[in-house]
Amino acid sequence: MRRYPAYDPPEYLDWTLDPEEEERFRAPFTEPSRASVLQALGKEDLLGLYRHLLRTRLHDIGLKRWVRTGVISKAWLGTGEEAVTVGAVAALDPSRDVVCPMIRNAGALLMMGMPLDDAFRGYLASTDSPSRGRDLHIGDLDHNLLQPISHMGTNVAVMAGVALSFRLRGEDRVALTWIGDGATKTAACHEGLTFASVRRVPAVFVIQNNQVALGTRSAAHGSGDLGAWARAYGMTCMECDGNNVLDVYAATTLAARRCRAGDGPVVVLAETFRMGGHATHDEREARETFPASLFEAWGRRDPVGLFEAFLRSQGASQDDLEAIEAAVTSEVDTAADLARESQNRTPTPEMVLYDGFSEGFPGVGLEKRPT
Numbered sequence: 264m265r266r267y268p269a270y271d272p273p274e275y276l277d278w279t280l281d282p283e284e285e286e287r288f289r290a291p292f293t294e295p296s297r298a299s300v301l302q303a304l305g306k307e308d309l310l311g312l313y314r315h316l317l318r319t320r321l322h323d324i325g326l327k328r329w330v331r332t333g334v335i336s337k338a339w340l341g342t343g344e345e346a347v348t349v350g351a352v353a354a355l356d357p358s359r360d361v362v363c364p365m366i367r368n369a370g371a372l373l374m375m376g377m378p379l380d381d382a383f384r385g386y387l388a389s390t391d392s393p394s395r396g397r398d399l400h401i402g403d404l405d406h407n408l409l410q411p412i413s414h415m416g417t418n419v420a421v422m423a424g425v426a427l428s429f430r431l432r433g434e435d436r437v438a439l440t441w442i443g444d445g446a447t448k449t450a451a452c453h454e455g456l457t458f459a460s461v462r463r464v465p466a467v468f469v470i471q472n473n474q475v476a477l478g479t480r481s482a483a484h485g486s487g488d489l490g491a492w493a494r495a496y497g498m499t500c501m502e503c504d505g506n507n508v509l510d511v512y513a514a515t516t517l518a519a520r521r522c523r524a525g526d527g528p529v530v531v532l533a534e535t536f537r538m539g540g541h542a543t544h545d546e547r548e549a550r551e552t553f554p555a556s557l558f559e560a561w562g563r564r565d566p567v568g569l570f571e572a573f574l575r576s577q578g579a580s581q582d583d584l585e586a587i588e589a590a591v592t593s594e595v596d597t598a599a600d601l602a603r604e605s606q607n608r609t610p611t612p613e614m615v616l617y618d619g620f621s622e623g624f625p626g627v628g629l630e631k632r633p634t
């Protein structure tokens with residue numbers, strides 16, 4: 264993909280494929296159950312994953328551009344972690360499964376069907392944004408997207424409850440959320456995991472280990488093996504390479520199948536790396552948190568670059584890839600412009616009153632989101 268000197272991490276600018284990384288990218292094909300999942304993917308499926316990876320990266324670049332131009336004061340980005348989101352959601356069925364995206368999972372909003380301009384509006388807090396301007400944690404029940412709670416770890420318990428409701432109603436649905444390495448240290452996370460395991464609910468918990476929580480390296484906020492924690496609660500843990508969209512997809516597909524078969528929740532442990540700051544305000548400090556060599560090593564593991572190289576090795580043409588990128592770039596630009604028009608809209612009482620949770624409770628509020 265085109266690289267953006269003003270926005271990309273420096274390690275991505277002259278990105279070239281490292282032969283060792285190319286070899287490593289194919290590792291999921293050597294494990295029979297993951298290989299069988301991946302072999303079922305056709306050309307359109309693979310190009311679809313590419314489209315989602317690009318859309319996610321460019322959405323974040325769009326936010327960064329807004330920060331630089333003073334439209335918003337800061338943004339939480341998922342640079343370098345896109346595959347953990349895209350691979351996981353691609354394994355689900357957006358028409359029935361429910362997802363709770365964290366701050367670094369904006370790609371999930373788009374994959375579950377939220378229009379890109381609405382995702383951007385979430386950051387503008389305009390009255391027509393998904394949360395009606397109340398919160399920049401973004402979700403929309405109309406798209407099976409639970410708006411996350413800011414307090415880390417609490418979504419684990421909430422999603423365990425969502426999954427329990429599926430089980431009790433006999434619905435063939437899966438609930439999925441992500442847990443940051445830092446959030447694994449909260450009490451709510453452990454209560455949620457225990458409850459999910461004991462009640463054998465159909466939930467997938469993706470631990471997104473990006474090696475850092477705000478400004479604290481994971482080695483400084485915890486010790487031991489995160490997968491062992493899941494197993495201690497009696498849950499299967501599927502480890503995967505969080506920078507390899509195919510590995511995340513295969514692991515989450517197998518996890519979701521277990522859930523649908525009634526075998527209870529699964530933890531997918533994805534190793535990745537945050538290629539920027541906690542948010543746009545602390546990028547310099549974040550660079551000082553780790554040695555430069557670590558950024559270089561993970562920079563060679565750019566999830567978009569690696570997957571693009573894989574697609575080429577599978578015969579994808581330059582024209583195919585460029586056409587997708589051109590379409591996604593214009594889609595993102597148009598959506599960002601459209602969202603900004605919302606800042607000029609005068610809110611109506613209906614828009615202000617809508618709370619997003621009234622559906623099914625007639626009389627409590629507006630049942631459909633006014634536009």
Ligand SMILES: Cc1ncc(C[n+]2csc(CCOP(=O)(O)OP(=O)(O)O)c2C)c(N)n1
Pocket residue numbers: 367413414415442443444445446447449473475476477537541
């Ligand atoms: C209970 C609680 N404590 C502190 C915070 C402030 N906070 C927001 S994000 C964050 C770090 C999260 O780290 P991690 O879970 O690893 O997710 P990441 O940001 O790396 O994706 C902290 C401490 C919070 N939101 N909730």
Ligand SMILES: [Mg+2]
Pocket residue numbers: 443444445471472473474475476477
């Ligand atoms: Mg983290």
